[in-house]
Amino acid sequence: MSTPRFLDLPPGVAPQKRETPQGTFAVLEAVPVSGVIERWPALLVPGLTGSKEDFIAVLMTLAQSGRRVVAVDLRGQYETPGPADPTAYTCAALGADIDALAQVVGGGEPVHLVGHSFGGLVAREAVVDGVTKFASFTLMSSGPGPIEGRRARNARKIAEEVPALGLEHLWHHRFEREALAADVSDDIREFLHRRLVSNSPTGLSQMAEQVLTMRDRTDELRQIELPTLVLFGEHDDGWPPEAQSEMAARLGADSVVVPGAVHSPAVEAPETTAAALVRFWNAAEKHYLDTRSSAV
Template sequence: MSTPRFLTLPPGVRPQQIETPAGTFAALEALPVRGIPERSPALLVPGLTGSKEDFIAVLQTLAQAGRRVIAIDVRGQFETQGPDDPAAYTCAALGNDIDAIARAIAPEEPLHLVGHSFGGLITREAVIDGRTKFASYTLMSSGPGPIVGPREKAARVMIREVPEHGVEYLWTNRMEPEALAAGVSDEIVTFLRKRLLANSIVGMTTMTREILTARDRTDELAQIGVPTLVLFGEHDDGWPPAVQSEMAHRLGAECVVVPGAVHSPAVEAPETTAAALTRFWNAAESHGVPATTTTTT
């Protein structure tokens, strides 16, 4: 469970609705405080129990480099509506949404795509299907196949308890105690509850099954030729850092390890994360990105 650092929107960040043939998606849009965007835009896609608010701490910094930056709620997540049809929440179906959103945001130019955690499994579908050209691709705290470790156990609890007891039960008995034990402020706890209860139950359970059964598509992704960055916290408790490093090697991708961060670098180390993304995006736009390099920022 990601915990946004703050909920007050910074200057230059505003709520937005992205209209697409696939539906309407709730978003946060960041623009440079002064001047118009001069560089390619970026699309940020959150993880399973997250939302667009997980990127609040990096949006302004990313936009100040001269970009339009959009963070979304995926279908059935928080403020984006979704149907009661499990087929709408597979990685392939959600990947189709990413194609539609990317074309709506930047119909005439490639954009930079970032997928966090389960968002990485969704976004790689859009990259692999080849229908949309991307300026670059970043897998943030995301792995090659099913999630493992403590977050795998949490996902199995979710898939067992939500259909039987409902989301409120999951919040009261698991997520709220974890948040309080971690010292999360009352404001954020209130937001986390509101966000969780707004999610589609069908969407949440289907996406949980997807993250537990995802197949490894690294070799397919490596054939696409999009400049790729693998970025994760040094203490990631989702896909182990060693697994993500190996994935980066297989992709011929740059690999950035964020010191002190766990599974949500944009929340836990926003300035470091924003700096790494901006540098990578600038390099991808100007002359491509060197492959198979590992950086600890």
């Protein structure tokens, strides 16, 4: 379970609705408080029990690098509605949503794509399907295949318990206890409760099943030849840091280990995470322009 550092939106960040051919999506959109938008935009995709709010602590910093930055609730997550059809929540189906969103957000420009945890598996589908030309791809605390360890056990409970017992049961018997044990403040605990029970039960249980069964597509991703960053906390308890480092090596990708962070670097170490993303995005844009210039 991840918790935003704060719930008040920083300057330049506002809630929006984005219309796409795949439906309407709730987003947080950040633009520079000072200066102008002069760089390619970015799209941030949250994890299984998360939402766009998980990126609040990095949005303003990312936008101040001169770009529009959009964090989204996936279909069936928090403030984005979703159908009762289980097939709407496969990684491939959700990846098609990301394709549509990226095309709207980009408005003809390439988009930097970031996927956190389960969101990384979803974003990977959008990259591999080849529908959209992305500027770069960042896997944040997201591994090559099924999630492991404690988080795998939690995902299995979600997949099994939600269809039978519902979201309120999940809150009272798991998430509330974790929040209380972590001494989470009342306002954030209220937000976490509201967020969890706003999910589509079908969506959450199916997404949990996906994160437990997703196959390794690293070799396919490598074939795309897209600038890729693998970023994770040094104490990640979702996919082992060694597995993520190995995935980065297989991809020939840049790798950043965030000191002190666990599974949510954007929450636990926002300034380090934002700085790493901005460096990577700027380098990807420079590489693109240099390659284009040499081709001419």
